[in-house]
Amino acid sequence: MPNILIIDDSPTDVRVFTTLLEKAGFAVSSVDNAEAGIERIRANRPDLVIMDVIMPGMNGFQATRTLSRDPATAEVPVVMITTKSMETDRVWGLRQGARAFITKPVNEKELLATIDNLLPKPH
Numbered sequence: 001m002p003n004i005l006i007i008d009d010s011p012t013d014v015r016v017f018t019t020l021l022e023k024a025g026f027a028v029s030s031v032d033n034a035e036a037g038i039e040r041i042r043a044n045r046p047d048l049v050i051m052d053v054i055m056p057g058m059n060g061f062q063a064t065r066t067l068s069r070d071p072a073t074a075e076v077p078v079v080m081i082t083t084k085s086m087e088t089d090r091v092w093g094l095r096q097g098a099r100a101f102i103t104k105p106v107n108e109k110e111l112l113a114t115i116d117n118l119l120p121k122p123h
Contacts, residue, residue, distance in 0.1 A: 006030040007037035008052035034063035053082035061096050068097020077118040
């Protein structure tokens with residue numbers, strides 16, 4: 001069962017994503033800030049990360065850049081999910097190392113298809 005870590009400071013969004021992902025068969029954990037998320041990823045490498053952008057302290061762009069530049073965490077796919085819907089935000093997120101960029105409100109089918117495409121396939 002693939003393990004997904006949600007990094008988001010909104011309890012409502014965490015609950016919505018957790019319910020959706022658990023129903024789809026994923027093991028889900030969450031933290032409410034980027035610094036804790038980076039620590040969790042280094043300690044217990046998830047199969048995929050869902051990253052909010054706008055958070056207190058370190059934002060999602062900074063956290064994604066930190067993860068993508070660290071050889072220990074660079075292979076963990078990051079899906080950024082945010083209300084920031086400008087094309088420049090999407091391009092910037094992908095340049096920081098995100099593998100996908102989805103705007104809120106999230107389409108469930110799009111999110112699940114994105115996750116399916118990014119998770120390693122069993123051989």
